[in-house]
Amino acid sequence: MNLTVNLFTRPKPKQKAFYLQPFATLKYKGLKQTLLTIGFFLLWFASSIAQPKHEFRAVWVATVVNIDWPSKKGLSTEAQQKEITDILDMHKKLGMNAIILQVRPTADAFYQSELEPWSQYLTGTQGQAPNPFYDPLEFWIIESHKRGMELHAWLNPYRVAMKPDDPLSTTHIAFQHPDWIVKYGEKLYFDPGIPETRLFVTRVVKDIVSRYDLDAIHLDDYFYPYPLKDAFPDTTSFSLFNRGFLREDIGDWRRENVDICIKMLNDSIKVTKPWVKFGISPFGVWRNIADDPQGSDTKAGATNYDDLYANIIKWQQEGWIDYCLPQLYWRIGHPLVDFTLLANWWKNHAYGRAMYIGHAPYKIDANSKTKEWTEPDQLPKQIKVLRNIPEINGSAFYSSKWFKGNLLGFQDSLKLNYFKSPAIIPAMPWLDNTPPQHIAQLKRSGKKVKWETFAATSEMDKPWQYVIYINEVGQTFGAENSDFIHSIVKSKEIKFQKINRKKKKYEVRISVLDRLSNESRISEPVQLKL
Known part of the structure; x- marks a missing residue:
């Protein structure tokens, strides 16, 4: 049948x-x-539920040990670039509007830098540039922006090497300042207690922001490393730089070390380019309620505050970061760390800044021992939970490569339902709340629509993207209804394709977005038959 x-x-x-x-x-x-x-x-x-008009939809692209990209060390420049465009095309089709690209996994660089060597995960040899030469970060930015997607540059501030015997370039900062480096477990780290390491990380970030047209700087959950059996080896730095803290208060000293670094980074970013956002993606639990009445009703084995020395909610309260993206990599109904409970806990700690949530598609598996991760609706249900919490305005997914495999239909759920309409990345009014100028002129020629814009007086106000709205003539248009968003584009023209066998009349309207997603007044419509 x-x-x-x-x-x-x-x-x-x-x-x-x-x-x-x-x-x-x-x-x-x-x-x-x-x-x-x-x-x-x-x-x-x-x-199927109504989609928000404004929503952050991101995916992490991890480069450390070639998790997502490049797929292996030593690929040719052409092959690396082909993988980049394939990744971007895949996520654009899925409805994503931001890429979180790991550009500094181990005190190395996926971009040309005078401060740190080229990453070994590019060519196989740390310090060796791609040949034929290209700048991967610049290529990622250009190709992301071409597709109307933001590029967030993801850095690990303190990790130096994944293994103590990893061959480092002769130009590596570790050889210039071996006193900055400590071995903990099987990895090498900068000691966060040494003031010079914080200054160096700030120099690295300022260098990236000043030279690249990126949209945000992003740090994940690795501040002080996750605890091992032995204590972190910072006895020397504590004795030299304790700032009056007592030994029994070393946890407070470590937290203040990270606080100082976060504030320095934000100040440096905003002085350099005030429109560049600063975001943190912490571990999903700040503190358990057993340790703090403000904590979540969870029983996590590790926490940001007590184990990573990252007092993330303080940074939100102080306005040192622009967005928080907690990694809630647990299922709905988990007995110790329930997704829904934690989402509602984090919404109460946004403090007027952006709050997004990280999801774990890597856990979806038809053969998982956890029943909930064998069910195709686990991540869709998580998205629905978030869309019912006004203080949370988007999601990010770890990580890119899993979308190439079998996610039990999750890709189709995004394309056909949850992300079927394009979404505008939420604005950040504390950085800029002035809408850009509306379009100056709108013209139609056949199935093509073109427009002109007014000259901008500053980088913050210049036209960055354009929202294309379309509706059938006679249908009531609603500016806040995401169903009417046809696309979000960079160019100043669009050519429509045939929609119906029998042509019908449609209205097309255009608005302007600035770099921080403030939207202009929507234009008057032009009509065309499609």
């Missing part, structure tokens, strides 16, 4: 070819299978 189901009425170019696959025509034999199929679609359609 043939069953044709058309669930999509939103006007989109190539609507039928894109949105109705693979579900447009379903062939099943037997009434029972047909009824099950109808039931599936009715359930799916009923679960």
Whole structure:
């Protein structure tokens, strides 16, 4: 029996070819299978919820030990660039609007730098540039912006080497200042208690921000390393730089070391380029309630505050960071660290700054011993939880490579439902709350629409992207309804493709976004037949 189901009425170019696959025509034999199929679609359609117009949708691209990119050391320049564009195209199709790219995994660089050597994960040899030469970070930024996606440069501030015998370049800062380096477990780290290490990390960040057109600096959960059996070896630095702290208060001293670094980084970023955001992605638990009445009702084995010496909510309160992206890599209903409980705990600690949530697609597995991770609706349910919490405005997913595999239909859930409409990255009014100028002129020629803009007086106000709205003539247009967003583009023109067999009239409107996602007044419509 043939069953044709058309669930999509939103006007989109190539609507039928894109949105109705693979579900447009379903062939099943037997009434029972047909009824099950109808039931599936009715359930799916009923679960479809309105999408927010403004939402952060990011994916981490890890480079350390070649987790996501490059797929292995020593790839040719052409192969590396091909992998970049393939990754970006994949995530653009999934509805993502930001990439969090690891550009400094171990005091090395995925960009040209006079401060640190080229990463070994590029060519196989630390200090060796790509050949033929190109600058990977610059390439990532250009290609991300071309697709209307932000590029957040992800750095690990203190990690120096994944193994103590990793061959370091002769130019590495570790040879110039061996007193800055400590071995803990099987890794090498900068000692955060030494003032010069904080200054050096700040120099590195300032250098990147000043030379590259990136959108944000991003740090993850690695401050002081996760605790091992032995104590972190900072006895010497404590004796030299304790600032009056007593030995029994070494935890407070370590937290203040990280506080100082975070504030220095934010000050440096904002002085250099005030529109560049600063975000932190901490471990998912600040403190357990057993250790602090302000903590979450969880029983995490490690916490930001007590083990990583990262007092993340203080940074939110002080306005030292622009967004917090806790890694909630647990399932809904976990008995010790429940996703929903933690999402609601973090929403109460946004303090007027942006709050997003990190998810774990890497845990989805049909053969997982944890039942919930074998169910295809675990991550969709997490997205729905977040969309019911006004203080949380988006998600990020760890990590890119898992989207190439079997995520039990999660990719289709994003494309066909949760991320089917493009989303504007939420604005940050504490950085800039002035909308840019609206478009100066809008012209239609056949199926093509072009527009002009007014000259901007500053970098903060210049046109950065354009939101294309479309609706059928006679349909009531609503500016806050994400269903009317056709696309978000960089160019000043768009050519529409045929939507219907019989042409209908549509209205097209355009607005301007600045670098921080402030939106201009929406233009008056032009009409065209598609």
